Amino acid sequence: MEHNQHEVIAKWERRWLSASGLMSLSFVIFIAISLALEGTHIAQTTSRTTPDKLSSHALFANPGVTALGPGKFQVAAMAQMFNFIPAEIRLPVGAEVDFYLTSRDVLHGFQLENTNVNVEAIPGEISHFKYTFDKPGEYRISCNEYCGISHQNMVGKVVILSSAEFAQDAANRQADALTLAQSGNAGEAVFNANCASCHQATGLGLAAVFPPLVGHLPSVYNADGGRDYLVDTVLYGMQGQIKVDGASYNSVMPAWAQLSDDDLAAALNYALTAWGNDALLSNFTEYSPEEIAAKRGQSRTAADNYELRQSLGLE
Numbered sequence: 001m002e003h004n005q006h007e008v009i010a011k012w013e014r015r016w017l018s019a020s021g022l023m024s025l026s027f028v029i030f031i032a033i034s035l036a037l038e039g040t041h042i043a044q045t046t047s048r049t050t051p052d053k054l055s056s057h058a059l060f061a062n063p064g065v066t067a068l069g070p071g072k073f074q075v076a077a078m079a080q081m082f083n084f085i086p087a088e089i090r091l092p093v094g095a096e097v098d099f100y101l102t103s104r105d106v107l108h109g110f111q112l113e114n115t116n117v118n119v120e121a122i123p124g125e126i127s128h129f130k131y132t133f134d135k136p137g138e139y140r141i142s143c144n145e146y147c148g149i150s151h152q153n154m155v156g157k158v159v160i161l162s163s164a165e166f167a168q169d170a171a172n173r174q175a176d177a178l179t180l181a182q183s184g185n186a187g188e189a190v191f192n193a194n195c196a197s198c199h200q201a202t203g204l205g206l207a208a209v210f211p212p213l214v215g216h217l218p219s220v221y222n223a224d225g226g227r228d229y230l231v232d233t234v235l236y237g238m239q240g241q242i243k244v245d246g247a248s249y250n251s252v253m254p255a256w257a258q259l260s261d262d263d264l265a266a267a268l269n270y271a272l273t274a275w276g277n278d279a280l281l282s283n284f285t286e287y288s289p290e291e292i293a294a295k296r297g298q299s300r301t302a303a304d305n306y307e308l309r310q311s312l313g314l315e
């Protein structure tokens with residue numbers, strides 16, 4: 001009886017062992033096939049940096065598209081809670097692109113729809129990968145690593161244009177930039193490109209996730225010390241639980257020090273005066289780029305700004 005039981009167990013053990021052996025073998029075969037036939041490759045870490053150095057980094061101080069030669073481009077992209085910088089990458093069809101990718105805060109994903117590009121954005125590391133865009137159209141970028149409360153809203157896109165459209169696009173953008181600068185709407189452009197993914201283009205924020213700026217920003221500005229606090233917030237971020245109109249918010253505003261002094265001043269002036277906010281301000285004078293420049297280079301943190309916010313008597 002005992003001998004018999006032992007044999008039965010040994011028989012099943014052999015079966016399970018060969019089954020798991022076969023499984024491991026098939027995994028290795030799948031990986032080999034994807035490497036050999038599907039063009040799968042592993043993104044390389046080219047160098048290391050730290051998120052606080054990105055604003056002066058050769059690649060990431062001015063993220064976006066750089067032409068390297070005919071049909072060759074370099075794209076420096078950053079991921080952060082909860083958007084990609086730049087949010088939209090425009091390139092001509094046939095573009096051979098060297099991508100450099102990093103994260104400004106936590107681990108994010110960079111998955112490019114309908115391509116084999118699926119790379120992790122890792123804080124402190126710069127990943128390099130190549131891709132050639134043979135077909136015109138829009139390719140969605142999505143974050144496929146859970147990174148926080150608004151992870152599912154973290155998207156961007158690559159737009160591939162015909163060569164003629166791309167040339168026209170470049171001309172249009174130059175003209176637009178000029179018009180915006182002349183009409184004084186530069187702040188709206190900066191706001192929509194950087195701030196609207198959380199606070200929304202309406203300034204109303206997202207319920208329970210991102211606080212509204214409508215009505216709220218003037219009350220911060222009007223508080224004693226509020227004007228300076230807003231500059232600190234855009235330069236160094238803010239993190240902690242706050243209350244606006246009785247509703248609680250507990251998310252992270254990243255630092256925006258990678259934007260220029262002109263852009264930050266323009267975005268603040270825009271958000272403070274848009275959506276009827278201007279009527280709620282007392283003694284408003286526009287921010288100047290010099291005012292932003294004067295507050296750079298400190299070792300402030302998002303947590304310091306939370307304390308500062310509380311000391312202003314704001315909830």
Ligand code: CUA
Pocket residue numbers: 079080081082107108109143144145146147148151152154
């Ligand atoms: Cu970033 Cu999920």
